[in-house]
Amino acid sequence: xxxxxxxxxxxxxxxxxxxxxxxxxxxxxxxxxxxxxxxxxxxxxxxxxxxxxxxxxxxxxxxxxxxxxxxxxxxxxxxxxxxxxxxxxxxxxxxxxxxxxxxxxxxxxxxx
Amino acid sequence: xxxxxxxxxxxxxxxxxxxxxxxxxxxxxxxxxxxxxxxxxxxxxxxxxxxxxxxxxxxxxxxxxxxxxxxxxxxxxxxxxxxxxxxxxxxxxxxxxxxxxxxxxxxxxx
Numbered sequence: 316x317x318x319x320x321x322x323x324x325x326x327x328x329x330x331x332x333x334x335x336x337x338x339x340x341x342x343x344x345x346x347x348x349x350x351x352x353x354x355x356x357x358x359x360x361x362x363x364x365x366x367x368x369x370x371x372x373x374x375x376x377x378x379x380x381x382x383x384x385x386x387x388x389x390x391x392x393x394x395x396x397x398x399x400x401x402x403x404x405x406x407x408x409x410x411x412x413x414x415x416x417x418x419x420x421x422x423x424x425x426x427x
Numbered sequence: 428x429x430x431x432x433x434x435x436x437x438x439x440x441x442x443x444x445x446x447x448x449x450x451x452x453x454x455x456x457x458x459x460x461x462x463x464x465x466x467x468x469x470x471x472x473x474x475x476x477x478x479x480x481x482x483x484x485x486x487x488x489x490x491x492x493x494x495x496x497x498x499x500x501x502x503x504x505x506x507x508x509x510x511x512x513x514x515x516x517x518x519x520x521x522x523x524x525x526x527x528x529x530x531x532x533x534x535x536x537x
Contacts, residue, residue, distance in 0.1 A: 321469075348525055357431075357517050357528030358470070403469060413458060413477075413521055414485065419469040 321404050321418030329426050334391040336402060336421045343384040344406030348415065349376075352401045361402075362389070394425050430454070433518050433529035440508045440536045448503040448532050450518030458521040459501035460485075461493060463514040464531075470517065476501055508536045 321338045328334060338347070346365055350358035362373050364380035364387060371378055377390045387406075391398055404418040431452045440446055452459065457478045462470040462485075472485030476495040490512060492504045501520075505512060513536045519526040 319469075324467075355530070357519070357530050358526075359528070360525045363525050414460075414472060414475060415470075415526060417462075417469040417471075419467060 319404060319406060319416055319418040321421055323421060324419070325422040325424070327424045327426065328394055330394060330396060332394050334394055334398070334423060335388060336404075336423075337386060337388040338404035338406070338418045339386045340406055340416075341385075343408075344416075345384070345409045346407045347378070347380050347387040348405040348407070349378050349387070349389045350403045350405060352403065352420075354400070358403055391423075394423075396425050396427050399423060399425050431518055431520055431527050431529035433516075433532050435532060436530070437533050438535070440505075440534065442509060442536060444508050445504070445506050446508065446534075447505075448516055448518075448534075449500070450502060450529060451500045452518075452520040452527070453499065454520060454522055454527065455498070456520035456522050456527075457498070459495065460519045460521070460526070461491075461501070461503045462517045462519065463487065464517060465514050473503065473516075505534075508534075510536045512536050 349361045352358045362378040367384045368382045369380040375392045401420040403420045405415040407415050434449045460475040461473040464470050471487050474493040476482045479498045494502045516532045518529045
């Protein structure tokens with residue numbers, strides 16, 4: 316099946332620093348999604364990307380849908396302590412089933 | 428608040444016991460999904476239901492069954508629990524803006 320390689324696995328940064336994480340796939344996707352998961356909660360959608368080359372921002376978050384449709388990155392600028400959590404990329408080919416394939420996650424720790 | 432509700436939040440089972448994880452959504456979504464999350468593995472799809480009356484296997488369906496009771500409810504059943512099924516289980520439904528996840532059921536099989 317499709318696989319997503321997400322990196323890095325974990326990051327430990329100082330408050331105020333910028334963060335970058337990315338996902339690559341062995342096959343193409345039509346939609347890329349980025350989720351954040353807080354401890355004890357389900358993932359929450361941060362950004363959705365629907366077109367190759369698309370660059371989308373949501374506050375301090377910016378994500379891009381790679382031109383090859385096989386990769387995506389997420390940047391967080393000026394990190395704050397509440398950015399702590401696990402970030403997941405996910406891709407789908409869409410269609411009626413719309414199954415999501417998830418990366419293994421990036422654990423972000425922000426030191427105040 | 429609108430969303431996806433999962434019950435129970437925590438459960439401990441003995442090997443061989445059975446149980447059903449419940450999931451309900453009130454957003455009138457057609458598609459619902461069950462995932463399991465294990466450390467370092469991300470979320471893996473167990474079963475999904477593209478619409479009321481249909482269910483299909485995902486990536487890791489062995490040892491599980493599902494029922495799409497109506498448009499709102501999608502349950503996951505473990506007929507004979509095994510320690511390998513110790514995990515956090517998430518239910519999700521899909522709307523126009525992607526998946527909405529429940530807060531999870533943490534299951535331990537001893």
